[in-house]
Amino acid sequence: MTQEIHGTVADGFEAVREEFAAVVAVERADYEGQLCAYVHGRRVVDLWAGPPGTDGDSLYGVFSSTKGAAHLVVALLVQDGTLELDRKVTYYWPEFASEGKGALTLRELLAHRAGLVGTDTGFTLDELADDRAVAERLADQRPFWRPGTAFGYHALVIGALTGEIVRRATGRSLREVHEERVRAPYGLDFFLGLPAAHEPRFRTVQPQLLTPEQEAGRAAEPAGPHSLVAIAFNEHAAQPTVLESLPNERVIRAKGPASVGGVASARGLAGLYAAAISEVDDRAALLKPDTAAEFGQLHSVGYDVVTGTHRAYGLGFQAIADAWYPFLGAGTIGHSGAAGSQAFADPRSGLAYGYTRRRFAFPGGAALENEGLVRAVHSAALAQ
Incomplete structure (x- = not known):
């Protein structure tokens, strides 16, 4: 039984609703997700x-989409002059210089070039939350790896x-x-640290459900x-992290670690990027x-030494057009x-996009259905 589609689209965006309905139709009967988009600061989906x-107010663990909110803050501080991209990290944080890291700049750090993806013995859950x-x-x-010589995802x-x-x-x-500076002024449902009062709105992450073929493919080449x-x-x-379960831990939701701990709705995701590039509610x-x-x-493009795949990063943000959707603006x-x-956010078209889903997608990362959804929204935005 296919889920009913709720919500609204602006005139000219009817094809987006059709594409979303097609996604829901091919997913499991327990599909749960949200889609929101703005064009030049106006909500259109x-x-x-x-x-x-x-409903549209439901909140989900958004894992690494959290990094977008975190690095919008860094961008604001660079814009203010509080931070300088080409200063060494040690200018702000002297203790960072140990073990050969003293030459690393903030720019290189933001581009995943620090070589500091974890520790030799790992972290406890409480440490990861803090x-x-x-x-x-x-x-x-x-x-x-020697800082600055390669790049890899500091997940x-x-x-x-x-x-x-x-x-x-x-x-x-x-x-x-x-x-x-970001969440409260715009009333965004994008929390780095979910207040207890909003806990009833949170929807626990559901684990992947894999076909036998997918299970076999995932097990074929396990990493050491x-x-x-x-x-x-x-x-x-000692207690390995189970990525799927992280947002289901209250300590993660409460402390909101800036790499993976954000809790948001699609409205919050899209609203953050709309505010980043457009006038919203009479705010510049x-x-x-x-x-x-x-x-x-683009700052880091090519072979990612952590994931072993082609990746593309700007500063703190993924290079979305290069990585997934080449029809978007550079x-x-x-x-x-x-x-x-x-x-x-695509500054060239004025498009800001947000998508969430409850069940962990296969193979992980941006769910495959985003390809069609992004294309439909972008085409409608250009037609405007």
Whole structure:
């Protein structure tokens, strides 16, 4: 039985509703997800589907889509002049210099070039929830490659590293700056640290359901327990991290680690990127065009030594057009999340996009259905 489609689309975006309905029709009967989009600061798509209890205000763990919110804060501080991209990390954080890391710049760190994807022994759950604890341990860690010579996805730690620089430079946590300058002024449902009052709106992540063929494919080439990818995803720890379950842990939701701990709706994801590049509710765009362009410029492209795949990064953001959707404008900034979420801003078309789903998608990362949804929204936006 196919889920009913709820919500609205603006005139000219009817094809987006049809595409979303097609996604829901081919998914499991328990599908639950949301889609939201803005064009030049105006909400044009607001759709959701799911069992009773699901609506546009439902909140989901968005995993690495959290990195987009974290690095919007960094971009704002660079724009303010509080942070300088080409200063060494040690200018803000002297202790970081140990074990040969002293020459690394903030720019290189944001581009996943630090070689500091984890620690030799891994983190506990409580440590992963606490960005300051992660940062303290990483300051003493020898990098896994010479900083600046290669790049690899700092999956669980990049927000702790950049967050420590924010704290040293401002005296405020990244979470506090996000709340004061981004989330609260726009009323966004995109939390780095979910208040207890909003807990009833949270929908627990549901695990992947794989076909036998998918199970066989995933098991065919397991990574070694001390490989870079295992270290980056904390699978070598005494209590290995089960990525799918992270947002289901209240300590993760409560503390909101800036790499993976965000809780949001599709409205919150799209609203954040709309505010980044467009006037919204009579408020000027958070980012000046030059700032958005610098953070969206390609900085690390090619073989990612952690994931073993082709990847493309700007500064803190994924290069969305290069990585997934080449029909989007150059300089599109955003970040996907492991369960399937996707969120970005395309300054050239004025499009801001957010998608969430409850069940962890296969194979992980931006869910495959985003291809059709993004294309439909982008085509409608251009036609406007």
